Amino acid sequence: MKKLLITCLAGFLFFQVSCVNSKSNKENGSVVKIETSYGDITLRLFDETPIHRDNFIKLANEGFYDGLLFHRIIENFMIQGGDPDSKNATPGQRLGGGDPGYTLPAEINDQFFHKKGVLAAARRGGPDNPEKRSSGSQFYILQGTVFTPGALDTLEQKMNQQQQRAIMKKHLDQAQQELNELRKAGDQDQFNIRVVEIREEANAEASQLPAKKLSAERREAYTTVGGYPSLDQEYTIFGEVIDGLDVLDKIAAVETDRYDRPVEDIQMKVKVLD
Secondary structure, eight states, X not given: OOOOOOOOOSSOOOOOOSOOSOHHHHHSSOEEEEEETTEEEEEEEOTTSHHHHHHHHHHHHTTTTTTOBEEEEETTTEEEEXXXXXXXXXTTOOOXXXXXXXXXXXXOOTTOOOBTTEEEEEEOOSTTOTTOOEEEEEEEEEOOBOOOHHHHHHHHXXXXXXXXXXXXXXXXXXXXXXHHHXXXXXOHHHHHHHHHHHHHHHHHHHHTSOOOOOOHHHHHHHTTTOBOGGGTTTSOEEEEEEEOHHHHXXXXXXXXXXXXXXXXXXXXXXXXXX
């Protein structure tokens, strides 16, 4: 069974948005508390992601999360839990593949992004999950890192390069049969000419699109509280920490083994407060 991983994406896939998580989102929505031996983390679930919100509340009320572990921790990245196989797991047992028997449809919302403290659903990556469906129970709380303005400039460049490559791939895929026929016919000159034409078509399409840029609000967040922008638009964010960021930092700093599992188990208990 494949592990549900939060992938450090190489192709930084960003989308420009006009706002960060707004004040109204912090004032509305259900509140849950995750109790651990390091302290409590209180989170507000977003009403804009009702499927994930309701599922998390349902599992919490059923006691599903009680006794489970934060089984995967990477400092300056995130803490991950919610694998039912982690309850009573033996020392050194590989974890990350468990689930409640179902997945959830993605609820990726442009207004939410991976700043420090967001709650998001883990999911299976790769081509076998093109719809980016979420795990039915596994989640992560993002710690991330603080970026310099220069680092964000570099990420914007990579973001636009990724867009250019995606457009080029689309055009090549559309012309794949034609190119294969030219290759089979041994017409290398015409093949080369067609590839140049396809590249020009892709460049023309890319030139019509606005450059991808991080909004001022995102830049402010990523250079102050920090985050992990390469995950944006890849995973469903459905809540954020409203108290207990210090606890998040403490948990993220624990010693882990080579599989990122804490050497000493960190159990959780989840309560719905309102």
